[in-house]
Amino acid sequence: MIRKDLVDEIVAHALRDHPREACGVLAGPEGSDRPERAIPMFNNAQSDTFYEFEPSEHQRVYRTLDEGDERVVVIYHSHTSTEAYPSRTDIAVASGPLADTSAHYVLVSTREDQPAGEHEFRSYRIVDGAVTEEPVEVVESYMFSHTGADDVPDGR
Numbered sequence: 776m777i778r779k780d781l782v783d784e785i786v787a788h789a790l791r792d793h794p795r796e797a798c799g800v801l802a803g804p805e806g807s808d809r810p811e812r813a814i815p816m817f818n819n820a821q822s823d824t825f826y827e828f829e830p831s832e833h834q835r836v837y838r839t840l841d842e843g844d845e846r847v848v849v850i851y852h853s854h855t856s857t858e859a860y861p862s863r864t865d866i867a868v869a870s871g872p873l874a875d876t877s878a879h880y881v882l883v884s885t886r887e888d889q890p891a892g893e894h895e896f897r898s899y900r901i902v903d904g905a906v907t908e909e910p911v912e913v914v915e916s917y918m919f920s921h922t923g924a925d926d927v928p929d930g931r
Contacts, residue, residue, distance in 0.1 A: 776912045777801075777810055777849075777881075777898075784813040786883055786894050789853035792818065793885045798826040801849035801881075802840055809917060810848040818852075825864060826852045849898075851881040859884040859895040861906050869901035876902050879909065 781801055789797040798818050801810035814836055819829040840846060850869075854862075859882035861869070869880055884895040900907045 776914055776917070778917065779913050779915055781810055781813055782896060782913050784815075785851050785881065786896065788813075788815045789883045789885050789894070792853065794823045794855050795821055796823060796826040796853050796855060798828060798850075798852040800836065800847045800878075801851065802845045803848040805844045805846050808848060811845075823855045824862075847875055847878050849879045849881050850875065851883070854882055854884045854886065856886050857884065858886070859897040861899055861901060866901055866904055866906060870904045874901075881911075 785797075785799070785801075788799060791797070796818055797815070799813060799815040801813055803809045803811045816832055816836065817829045818826045820827040837847070852865075854860075861880065861882065865880070865882075868874070880899045880901050882895075882897055882899070886895075889895065896911060898909050898911045900909060
């Protein structure tokens with residue numbers, strides 16, 4: 776489940792960076808699987824077929840998340856001329872020694888053969904080279920959604 780404003784932010788980032796791949800993360804509270812905020816990152820590869828987080832930015836973002844009791848819930852990037860399905864490189868990176876196996880991997884396609892204003896948006900789990908697509912449910916708000924007991928508003 777993902778809020779519409781976060782989907783819109785990912786798609787806007789992908790369109791801004793097109794024809795290069797865009798990349799970033801969605802952060803959420805430690806211990807939850809609920810993305811709360813987008814953190815667009817710089818594609819150090821500056822490529823239309825590959826993304827790579829800029830190393831110092833990557834370290835800074837992860838350190839800030841740790842200090843704020845947050846974690847990466849989603850790692851996202853765009854594909855500029857292919858469908859939103861993990862490439863062999865995506866699978867290798869997501870299965871590598873530094874991979875975050877708890878993260879959802881979201882891909883958005885900005886290829887030009889899609890209907891105007893529409894962009895393929897898909898989510899996967901990638902563990903040990905195995906790719907499993909998961910449904911994407913876009914919601915306006917997490918309030919009253921089935922995302923766990925931590926959705927109860929504070930002070931009630």
